[in-house]
Amino acid sequence: MKVAKFGGSSVASAGQFRKVAHIVLSDEQRRIIVVSAPGKRFKEDIKMTDLLIQLANKVTNGDSCDDVFTAVMERYEEIAEGLELSSEIIEKIKADLKKIIDNYKNEPERLMDALKASGEDNNAKLMAFYFNHLGHEAHYVNPKEAGIFVTDEPGNAQILPESYEKLKDLKKRTGILVIPGFFGYSKTGHIVTFPRGGSDITGSIVAAGVGAEVYENFTDVDSIYCVNPSIVDNPRKLKELTYREMRELSYSGFSVFHDEALEPVYRAGIPVCVKNTNNPEAPGTWIVAERDHKEQPIAGIASDTGFCSINISKYLMNREIGFGRKVLQILEDEGISYEHTPSGIDNMSIILRAAQLEGEKEQRIIDRIQTELNVDDIHVERNLALIMVVGEGMEQTVGVAAKATMAFAKANVNIEMINQGSSEVSMMFGVKEEAVNRAVKALYEVYF
The missing domain is CATH 3.30.2130.10 (VC0802-like)
Known part of the structure; x- marks a missing residue:
């Protein structure tokens, strides 16, 4: 079994959804997928998470939020229409968003966490609906149902150890399981988000919980480079690096991986492969426990x-x-x-x-x-x-x-x-x- 996580740029549009479906269906081992909220479709675009933060701030301040609410819904509508899906899923997303606002409008921290999390949550529902539309068995799995229980620290959740035992049950389920990234549930039943970039953390937790053979992290680059390509032209691609090297690099400014995300797979000894949604045939970069340092001591x-x-x-x-x-x-x-x-x-x-x-x-x-x-x-x-x-x-x-x-x-x-x-x-x-x-x-x- 492989767990595949798809980042924001991989699920930003109908065209990207089609690429994700092709990748998942091309390998029957990809039975569990974790999705981010829609990212940027083009350079000047705004990420769904940033729209949702705007929405939360407007509700908290008592300002009219119709324009931002409409902008959020238009993003989902554009994806659904591009995939020729029925309006049923869009109506469900709209109702869920309104429910969050009604439930938490007087609790700013809870509102912010719940609205931020809705980006991933609704995208997962949309993705599962799309697989069903294509004629494949697929299920949206809410993090509470999956067993992702976290500390009650809004915006800074930490996974609770008992989650891993519950996540094992996912292996018994059939079809393609679609899990939203970025958040879990506190013991009191509240939605609590991981730090920004936390969909990587969810993917890693799920991979460790089900004992996956590989954790695949799909993004928009062919591999991890040894240096930021915006500083050095055409830098060398890395075939592999170790968990410890990746942790140091991601902490120090490498944006490919959230720096907390490796801990669960590191503990479980599960290799990670960073791949490109737009070029899935590229070998990508492997993150492993050990590598041969003789040829290249510096990662x-x-x-x-x-x-x-x-x-x-x-x-x-x-x-x-x-x-x-x-x-x-x-x-x-x-x-x-x-x-x-x-x-x-x-x-x-x-x-x-x-x-x-x-x-x-x-x-x-x-x-x-x-x-x-x-x-x-x-x-x-x-x-x-x-x-x-x-x-x-x-x-x-x-x-x-x-x-x-x-x-x-x-x-x-x-x-x-x-x-x-x-x-x-x-x-x-x-x-x-x-x-x-x-x-x-x-x-x-x-x-x-």
């Missing part, structure tokens, strides 16, 4: 912007027991997560997403660290980008770091910071945002 280079660094100096910092814990406690008190903490004997840097230091938070944190820890100097450095060089082969390869520093020097890029974890899966470099693309190109040249 990829990822970069992301929007970081800042809180730099702290204090003479004899290393002798002060509990110093680091106290700094991190101040961040925790302010509800701030950090990414890295490179340090020396008398200094410490905390790298975090700059958007977290909103309003008065920044000054409050600086004041607390200054007064509570009596530091010699503290300042915030903004406009930082992080670049990750990722590859499990680094550990056995001499000169990987030397190549990186040589590339930066050649490209005239100043390194603000370097950090390498003990696992030696990745090296992190901090540079100024305006230099990030130049740095990535230079790294690509030396490694690939």
Whole structure:
């Protein structure tokens, strides 16, 4: 059995629905499919999820929402008409949307989660209806029915362990099963969504639950590239990479895979194949437990912007027991997560997403660290980008770091910071945002 997940661009129009049906029906092992909400049909288009967020905001604010409601329905109607489906399914979708608004109009967080989830939910109903229309046995399976139970954290659901036992029952069912991605149900019966991009998470959970042979993730690229193709022209395609490498790359800015999505299949040891809905014959990229690193120790280079660094100096910092814990406690008190903490004997840097230091938070944190820890100097450095060089082969390869520093020097890029974890899966470099693309190109040249 294979579990196949189809992303937003794969289910954005009637033409894409036909491609999905062809792919599913061409392999009888593809018995369970997970679908996203309709994505962009063209570059300037708006994703269904963004329309639904607009709809939720208008309802919450008490504004007229007729125009956005109509826009949402028109997207589904266009798909249904293009597939020559009866109006019965569209009437059902319209009724479901109105019911969500009526049920949750006075609960903004619940309304937002339920409306966002409806994008996937209604697309799954449409997909199952289409397979039936083609004469094949297919069933829409609601996540509650499937057994996807999650924590009650709107917009940030985590799967509950007992879900995996319930998901096993899906193997007993007949026909093609169509499951909406992106959400599950809390124990109190509420719809709760995973973080954005969470259809990948659903696909991974379902694959692990049913013990699939392969988890196929269909998107709009032939394979995963070793670097962002918008930075480097025609970069090398990756035949395979490991779960740990993919996790590091997706966290660091690779948008192909949500960075939490691999955990269930990693635990279950299920290989993942990333394929192209528009070119299903292409071999794609395999994500596996182990790969041969000899030919290519580096798997990829990822970069992301929007970081800042809180730099702290204090003479004899290393002798002060509990110093680091106290700094991190101040961040925790302010509800701030950090990414890295490179340090020396008398200094410490905390790298975090700059958007977290909103309003008065920044000054409050600086004041607390200054007064509570009596530091010699503290300042915030903004406009930082992080670049990750990722590859499990680094550990056995001499000169990987030397190549990186040589590339930066050649490209005239100043390194603000370097950090390498003990696992030696990745090296992190901090540079100024305006230099990030130049740095990535230079790294690509030396490694690939």
